[in-house]
Amino acid sequence: MDFSKEYFACLALKHTAYLGPLVWKQLFEQYPSAYDAVQDASKWRSLGIESRWIKSISAQCKNEVWRKKAETEFKAAREAGMDVVTWFDPRFPQGLKHLPDPPAMLYFSGDITLLKNPGVAVVGARECTALGLEAAGRISTQLSTIGITVVSGLALGIDRQAHLGGLRGIGSSIAVLGCGLDIDYPYDNFDVRKQLMTRGLVVTEYGPGVKPRPSNFPVRNRLISGLSLGVLVAEAAHNSGSLITARLAGEQGRDVFALPGPLGQPTFTGCHRLIKQGASLVESASDIVEILRYDFARELVELPDPVSVEPGDVIDESESRVKGSTKRKRSVTKRAERQAPHRKRSTVVEREALILNDDERAIMTALNSSDKMHIDNLGRELGWTSAKVSKVMLMLEMRGAVKQLPGMWYLAKED
Numbered sequence: 001m002d003f004s005k006e007y008f009a010c011l012a013l014k015h016t017a018y019l020g021p022l023v024w025k026q027l028f029e030q031y032p033s034a035y036d037a038v039q040d041a042s043k044w045r046s047l048g049i050e051s052r053w054i055k056s057i058s059a060q061c062k063n064e065v066w067r068k069k070a071e072t073e074f075k076a077a078r079e080a081g082m083d084v085v086t087w088f089d090p091r092f093p094q095g096l097k098h099l100p101d102p103p104a105m106l107y108f109s110g111d112i113t114l115l116k117n118p119g120v121a122v123v124g125a126r127e128c129t130a131l132g133l134e135a136a137g138r139i140s141t142q143l144s145t146i147g148i149t150v151v152s153g154l155a156l157g158i159d160r161q162a163h164l165g166g167l168r169g170i171g172s173s174i175a176v177l178g179c180g181l182d183i184d185y186p187y188d189n190f191d192v193r194k195q196l197m198t199r200g201l202v203v204t205e206y207g208p209g210v211k212p213r214p215s216n217f218p219v220r221n222r223l224i225s226g227l228s229l230g231v232l233v234a235e236a237a238h239n240s241g242s243l244i245t246a247r248l249a250g251e252q253g254r255d256v257f258a259l260p261g262p263l264g265q266p267t268f269t270g271c272h273r274l275i276k277q278g279a280s281l282v283e284s285a286s287d288i289v290e291i292l293r294y295d296f297a298r299e300l301v302e303l304p305d306p307v308s309v310e311p312g313d314v315i316d317e318s319e320s321r322v323k324g325s326t327k328r329k330r331s332v333t334k335r336a337e338r339q340a341p342h343r344k345r346s347t348v349v350e351r352e353a354l355i356l357n358d359d360e361r362a363i364m365t366a367l368n369s370s371d372k373m374h375i376d377n378l379g380r381e382l383g384w385t386s387a388k389v390s391k392v393m394l395m396l397e398m399r400g401a402v403k404q405l406p407g408m409w410y411l412a413k414e415d
Contacts, residue, residue, distance in 0.1 A: 003086075005035045006033055006034055006035050006086050006088065007074070007084055007086055007105065008070060008074055009033070009034040009035040009037070009038040010034045010086050010087070010104040010105045011066075011069075011070035011073055011074055012038050012066050012067070012070050013027070013034060013037070013038065013104055014066075014070070014073075014104060015066040015069040015070045015073075016065070016066045017065070020101070021099075021100075021101035021102055021103065021104075022100065022101055024087075024102070024104045025097075025100070025101070025102055027044070028087050028088070028104075032088070033088050034086060034087060034088065034104065073207045073208065076207070076208040076209060077107065077207065077208050080181070080182050080208050082107050082109075082181055082182070082208060083107065083108050083109065083112070084105055084106070084107055084108070085105065085106050085108060085112060085115075086104065086105040087102075087104055087105065091112050091113075091115060091116075092105075092106070092115075093115040093116070093226075093227055095226050095227055095228075096223065096226045096227065098226070098252070099222060099226050099252065101222065102226075103205035103223070105205070106203045106204065106205055107180075107181045107203065107204050107205075107206075107207070107208075108181075108201060108202065108203045108204075109181060109197045109201070109202045110196055110197045110198070110199075110200050110201035110202055111172065111199070111200065111201050112201065114149050114172055114174055114200065114201045115174070115201070115203075115227070117147070117148070117149040117171065117172075117391070118147075118148055118149065118229055118295075118296045118394075119148065119149040119150070119151045119174065119227055119228045119229065120143055120148055120149075120150060120151065120228050120229060120230050120231070120232060120288060120292070121150075121151040121152060121224050121225055121227070121228035121230070121231040121232065121245065121249070122136055122139065122140050122143075122150055122151070122152050122158070122159075122162035122165075122166075122231075122232045122234055123152055123153060123158060123159060123162070123224065123231065123232070123233060123234070123236075123242040123245050123246075124136060124157060124158025124159070124162075124233055124234035124235040124236055124240075124242050125157055125158055125235050125236050125237060125240055125242065125267050126155050126156045126157040126158075126159075127157060127267065128157045128158050128234075128235045128267055129235065129261070129265065129267060131235075131261060131262070132157075132158055132234050132235030132259070132261070132267065132268075133157070133158065133161050135234055135235075135259050135283075136158045136161040136162050136165065136234040136235070136259075137161040137162070137164060137165040138165065138284075139165070139232065139234070139259075139282070139284060139285045139288070140161065140162045140163075140164070140165025140166050140168075140173070141165040141166075141168045141169060142165075142284060142285030142286070143165075143166070143169070143171060143285045143288065143289075144165060144166045144167070144168060144169025144170065144171035144172060144173065145168070145169040145170070145171070145404075145408070146169075146171070146285075146289070146390070146393075146394050146397060146404065147169075147170055147171045147390030147391055147393065147394040148171045148285075148289075148296070148394070149166065149171045149172055149173060149174055150162050150163065150165060150166030150171065150172075150173040150174070151173070151174045151175075151176065151224055151227050151228045152166075152173070152174075152175060152176075152224065153175065153176055153177075153178070153217070153220065153221070153224055154175040154176075154177060154186070154189055154192065154193060154196075154202070155186065155189075156186055156188060156189060157235075158234045158235055158242075159175075160189055160192055161234075162234070163175060163192050163195075163196060163200070164192060166200065167192075167195055167196070167199055167200055170375070170386055170390045171390070172199060172200045172201070173196060173200040173201075174196075174200060174201045174202075174203065174227060175192075175193065175196050175200070175201070175202045175203070176203055176204065176220055176223045176224045176227070177202065177203070177204035177206065177212075177220065178204075178206070178212050178213075178216035178217040178219070178220035179204065179206055179210050179211055179212035179213075179216060180204065180206050180207055180208045180209050180210040180211075181202065181204050181206075181208065182208045182209065183209070183210070183211065183212065185212045203223070204220075205220075205223065217241060218241065218244050221241070221244050221245040221248055222248045222252075224245055225245050225246075225248045225249035225252055225254055226248075226252060228249070228254060229254060229255070229292050229295045229296065230249070230254050230255035230256065230257060230288060230291070230292050230295075231245055231246055231249040231254055231255075231256055231257065232257040232258070232259065232282065232288065233245070233246050233256070233257070233258045233259070233270065233271055233274055233279070234259045234271075235259065235261060235267050235268060235271065236267070236268070236269075236270030236271055236274075237266055237267050237268075237269055237270050238266075238269045238270050238273060239270075240270045242270065243270050243273075243274070246258075246274055246279070255280065255291055255292060255295075256274060256278075256279040256280070257279060257280045257281075257282045257287070257288055257291075258271040258272075258274040258275050258279040258280070258281060258282070259271055259281075259282060259283070260272065260275065260281055260283075289398065293398040296394065296395075296398060356401075359388075359392045360392055360395065360396055360401075362382055363378065363382070363389075363392055363393065363396060363402075364396070364401065364402075364412060366378055366381055366382065367402060367410060367411060367412040368412050371411060372405060372409045372410060372411040373409065373410055373411075374407070374408060374409050374410075375389055375390070375393065375408045375409075375410060376408075378393075378410070393410060400413060401413060
C-alpha cells in the first residue's frame with residue numbers, strides 16, 4: 001500500500017463530519033487498510049454503523065466535502081517534514097488499538113521504536129513541591145535504567161522531571177502533546193523537547209498548526225495511559241488533570257499508582273484520594289516493577305509466568321501469550337496461586353525452574369563466564385543493540401536470574 005494514499009485516507013476519515021474514533025475503529029476492524037475502507041464507503045451501512053449518520057456520511061464522501069481540509073493538513077505536514085505512523089503500520093502501538101476511541105494516526109519526532117517498549121506513565125501537577133519533583137525524577141530514572149520507557153505529557157513541573165529522569169536511562173521517554181507537532185508548547189520545556197526528539201520520542205494525534213486548547217489535554221491523556229502498562233500520579237491536587245489520566249488508566253485496565261505526601265499538603269490530596277480508592281502506594285520504582293512484573297514479562301516475551309513454572313511443569317502456551325485485551329488477565333499467576341496458595345510471590349526463582357529462550361541463554365552464558373559484565377560489553381559481545389539487551393535483561397532481572405549493580409553492571413545470581 002502506497003503510504004501517501006493510506007495517510008490521505010486517514011485524513012479523509014478524520015475530516016468527515018459525524019465520523020470519529022469510534023467509527024474509525026469499526027472500519028479498521030473490517031478492512032485491511034484505511035484506503036480500502038474509504039474506497040468502500042458506499043457499503044458501510046452493512047457494517048452496523050448507525051443508520052442516522054450513513055446518509056450524511058455518504059453525501060460527504062460523494063461530494064468530497066472533506067477534501068479541502070485533508071489536503072491542507074497533508075500539505076502542511078509535508079512542508080514541515082513531519083513523520084506519520086498510521087493504524088495499519090506495524091509500528092503503530094497495539095496499546096492504542098485497544099482504546100474505545102483510538103487515533104487513526106500519530107505524528108511523531110524521534111525514535112519510533114520506543115512505542116514497542118514497555119512503558120509506565122509518570123504524571124502530576126505543574127505547581128508542585130520539591131518532594132514531588134525529586135520523587136518523579138528519581139522513580140523515572142530508576143524505571144528507565146532497567147529499560148522501561150517513561151511516558152508523560154511534557155508539561156512543566158512533574159512531567160518535566162519525569163522526562164528528564166527517563167532520558168537518563170536506556171528506556172528513554174515518550175512525550176504526548178496536546179497540540180500540533182510544530183507548536184513549541186510549553187516554551188519553557190523546549191530544552192527537554194529537543195532532547196526527546198533526538199534521544200526519545202514526541203507524538204501527537206493533532207495536525208500541524210493545532211494550538212494547545214484546554215479541551216485538547218483531557219483527550220490527550222487517554223493516549224498517555226494507553227501507551228503505558230500503569231500510571232503513576234507523583235503529585236496531584238483534588239482537581240488536577242492528572243486524575244483524569246488516572247481515571248482513564250483504570251477504565252483501560254491499567255494499574256494506577258500514587259505517591260503519598262505530607263498530610264495537609266494541598267498538592268497531594270489527589271494522590272491520597274487515589275490511594276483510598278485502591279491505587280497502589282509507591283515510594284520507588286521497585287514497587288511499580290513488583291506489581292507490573294508479569295505484565296512486563298508478557299510484553300517482552302511469550303513465556304509463562306515464571307512463578308507458575310515448577311520443575312517438570314507442562315507449559316500451556318495458550319495462557320502465556322499477550323492477550324488482545326486491555327484487561328491483561330493474570331491467568332497463569334492465578335493458576336500458580338491455586339496450586340500453591342501457601343507460597344508467597346517472590347522475585348527470585350530457582351535456577352532449574354527457569355525456562356530460557358535462545359536470547360536469555362546467550363546472556364546467561366556470557367554472564368556466567370565472568371564475575372560481572374557491563375551492559376555495553378554484553379551488547380558488543382553478543383552483537384546486539386542496546387534496546388535488545390535491555391529488554392532481555394529486564395526479563396531476566398524480573399525473573400530473579402540476574403542482578404543489576406550500580407553503573408549498569410550485571411551478574412548472574414547464584415542458585
